[in-house]
Amino acid sequence: MHSASRRSLKVLATTLAATIALAIPAAASAAPRPAVPKPAEACAKNAAPPAPVDTSEKPAPGQASPSPLPVPAQPVGGARMGECGTVVPADVLNPPDGVTAASWVLQDLDTGNVLAAKDPHVRERPAxxxxxxxxxxxxxxxxxxxxITVTKEDAEQECTCVGIEAGEQYTVDQLLHGLLMHSGNDVAHALATALGGVDATLAKMNGLAARIGATDTRAATPxxxxxxxxSTSAYDLSLIFHYAMKQPEFAKAVATKQYELPGSNGKPAIPILNDNKLLGVYPGFLGGKTGFTDDARHTYVGAAQRDGKRVAIVLVRxxxxxxxxVSQASKLLDYGFALEKVKADPVGKIDYQAPAAATTEEKSGKAGGTNVANAAAGGGAAAEDAFGTTGWVITVLVFLIIAGGFAVGYQRKKAQAEQDR
Structure with missing residues (x-):
């Protein structure tokens, strides 16, 4: 009779093992853990602008050249913003021919959607x-x-210059027009002086860039x-322009075609014409900015409105x-409006949230009561199926073990009864 009990236990163990062997693969196939998405591979060209062609970036004696800014683990604006080459929606016409820019970004100026781009986070120079x-x-x-009273140093900056004179006073608004319409380096220095000096102004500019999420941008001169x-990128310049166009003083200045700064000491007023040649030519043009240096080459930002949509373009190098x-910008603006018309899916987003600015909830790993860290590791499956196939398998196993225990107990009692006869 003891052998019968042993046979019962053996049968029970075999049954449980077979059940477990069958149940575990079933559970795994029925409720697979979602794969953790891998971060987009950073574009190899992202880290730093190309080597300079002159000595303009040579640091002062005794100072080291700054290291490139760190590249975020996740590209700001979405995974596709980390791609190299042309980034366009599926099943749409290719961008226009004849665009020489190394990088460019088209955005919806109202929604912040990135409509199309090329090397959006590759680092270049802004000019x-x-x-x-x-x-x-x-x-x-x-x-x-x-x-603001202009200093001698302000007035003697390397030009392009508006022509402001040392000792004369101009309002901030007047200088802003000279800065944005004619790209006056003398005006830039005057504003920097008023903001506490060049070093303090650069700290403020770079601080603002970091706060709004422009992770590729570092100003070295005002x-x-x-x-x-x-350093900067087409994406960052698009983000900065998107933010700037919300400021009435900025939007008004870049949309102004002609302006005058007051003359001094009996001299005539200083006329200013907007450098942006699309203003007054391209239908619905809202304004923008141009730039050039030997190292940066030509840079450009501009925006236009059509059929209730506002589209902006940034071109770099x-x-x-x-x-x-300006013709390249015009073609790309046309392309942007065409994408808006067919309601093409955006390829990214202008994102103002600086990656370093984590909220209290994010730092604790929680958002809306959900543990973000667990969800990223695949714990989200448990939330979707709190009991699920695995729970049923465990229940069946427990039932079999209990039933097996009763069976073994019964066999032992039966064997003991036979021995007592």
Whole structure:
């Protein structure tokens, strides 16, 4: 009879083993853990701008050249913003021919959707487009009617210059027009002086860039003249422009075609014509900014409105041949409006959230009561199926074990009864 009990236990063990062997693969196939998405592979060209062609970025004696800015693990604006080459929606026409820019970004200026791009986060130099960042600091910290007295150093900056004179006073609003319409380096220095000096202004510009999520951007000069560590990207310039166009003083200045600064000492007023040749030519053009240095080459930002949509284009490291840069911008704006018309899916998003600015909930790993860390590791499956196939398998196993225990107990009692006869 003891052998019968042993046979019962053996049968039970075999049955349980077979059940487990069958149940575990079934559970695994029925409720697979979702794969953890891998971060987009960073474009190899992302880290730093190309080598300079002159000595403009040579650091001062005794100073080291700044290291390139760190590349975020996840590209700002979405996974596709980390891609190299042309980034366009599926099943749409290719971008127009004749665009020489090394990088460009088309965006919906209202929604912040990135409509199409090329090498959006590849790092380049901004040239005078960095003045949009300077203008943002100025309109944030200075009042439009605040008077600024021009210093000798302001007036003697390397040009392009508006022609402001040392000892004369101009309002912040007047200087802002000179900064954005004619890209005055003398005006840029005057605003920097009013903001606490060049070093303090650069700290404010770079601080603002970091706060709004422009992770590729480091200003080395307030004007955009090349300097050690100068860096940006087409995406960042699009983000900065998107933010700037929400500021009325900025939007008004870039949309102004002609302006005059008051003359001094009996001299005539200083006329200013907007450098952006699409203003008044391209239908619905809202304004923008141009730039050029030997290292940066041609840079451009502009926006236009059509059929209730506002589209903006940024071009970086472009050449005037064989197609002028403003013509390249015009073609890409047309392309952007065509994408809007067919409601093409966006390829990214202008994202103002700086990656380092984690909220309290994010730092604790929680958002809306859900543990983000667990979800990223695949724990989200448990939330979707709290009991699920695995729970049923465990229940069956427990039932079999209990039933087996009763069976073994019964066999033992039966055997004991037979022995007692």
């Amino acid at each position: 005078s487009l960095i003045k949009t960042l300077l203008a943002l600091v100025a309109v944030t910290e200075l009042k439009p009617e605040q008077p 004007s955009g003249l090349d300097g050690p560590g100068m 472009a050449e005037q041949q064989p197609t002028p840069v």
